[in-house]
Amino acid sequence: xxxxxxxxxxxxxxxxxxxxxxxxxxxxxxxxxxxxxxxxxxxxxxxxxxxxxxxxxxxxxxxxxxxxxxxxxxxxxxxxxxxxxxxxxxxxxxxxxxxxxxxxxxxxxxxxxxxxxxxxxxxxxxxxxxxxxxxxxxxxxxxxxxxxxxxxxxxxxxxxxxxxxxxxxxxxxxxxxxxxxxxxxxxxxxxxxxxxxxxxxxxxxxxxxxxxxxxxxxxxxxxxxxxxxxxxxxxxxxxxxxxxxxxxxxxxxxxxxxxxxxxxxxxxxxxxxxxxxxxxxxxxxxxxxxxxxxxxxxxxxxxxxxxxxxxxxxx
Numbered sequence: 001x002x003x004x005x006x007x008x009x010x011x012x013x014x015x016x017x018x019x020x021x022x023x024x025x026x027x028x029x030x031x032x033x034x035x036x037x038x039x040x041x042x043x044x045x046x047x048x049x050x051x052x053x054x055x056x057x058x059x060x061x062x063x064x065x066x067x068x069x070x071x072x073x074x075x076x077x078x079x080x081x082x083x084x085x086x087x088x089x090x091x092x093x094x095x096x097x098x099x100x101x102x103x104x105x106x107x108x109x110x111x112x113x114x115x116x117x118x119x120x121x122x123x124x125x126x127x128x129x130x131x132x133x134x135x136x137x138x139x140x141x142x143x144x145x146x147x148x149x150x151x152x153x154x155x156x157x158x159x160x161x162x163x164x165x166x167x168x169x170x171x172x173x174x175x176x177x178x179x180x181x182x183x184x185x186x187x188x189x190x191x192x193x194x195x196x197x198x199x200x201x202x203x204x205x206x207x208x209x210x211x212x213x214x215x216x217x218x219x220x221x222x223x224x225x226x227x228x229x230x231x232x233x234x235x236x237x238x239x240x241x242x243x244x245x246x247x248x249x250x251x252x253x254x255x256x257x258x259x260x261x262x263x264x265x266x267x268x269x270x271x272x273x274x275x276x277x278x279x280x281x282x283x284x285x286x287x288x289x290x291x292x293x294x295x296x297x298x299x300x301x302x303x304x305x306x307x308x309x310x311x312x313x314x315x
Contacts, residue, residue, distance in 0.1 A: 002026040007049025020291035055080040066301045074201040082312040089307040093149035095279035100153030102278035106250035138162040143192030146199030194222045201228035214240035226278040229254040252278040
């Protein structure tokens, strides 16, 4: 079994990832580009971390049985997979707790001014000169856009902090529970102290959050995105932050990744940034639950069974 993993990893990360797979499997880890094309023809599984899996690429993968993604799969042409007889599956919910914890870390760091206070202490400045504002989370309203595995985890954490939780989802089957209130998009945007995005990237959500949305938010609002960068119009977000139409933002994902060095987001004092690591609990880009899921799914396909969390149907 040849497994092709396409992405950007350090040598240490590669070794740790390889160790998650059975030794008898051939694990190839390469960045997008020419080297990837050398391996695509005879791999049975591809795990695309930083590459678009389109019809052109799939047509070259003569032995491919499975395209396995993490939670997001907006980089995969599912219809083309189906037409070519290739399973597509994601790992929905596997990193839900990790991402939800990252969201709470953002919220607490922002309202408790942790980056500012840490920098102040390390600067050895006069403590009598310290001025800042902060607040407690109790009574604040958080609006959660998207209510899948991650959104539900975030809601649970926020209720534990005695926050009010509003939810917007297109899933009509979702019913309010435990004090969580389902509402419409405009009400959530206009009444929430914190707006956090947890929806998938698709045609309906592409640049869903734009200048009109930011103008409807409170000027004291905090905006958080750990989902997909292209759900947000980044230029509009930068303008909203610079013009103080919203108070701040915490971002783990961006329209272009890695985030360009000259991005204005890097220079804004009311922004906290992390490099798309919310779903990865350590700097080795290794989330063992995720790779264990991958291994189990590959075994399913290898034995002629359907993969778990499948995105298409072949038979």
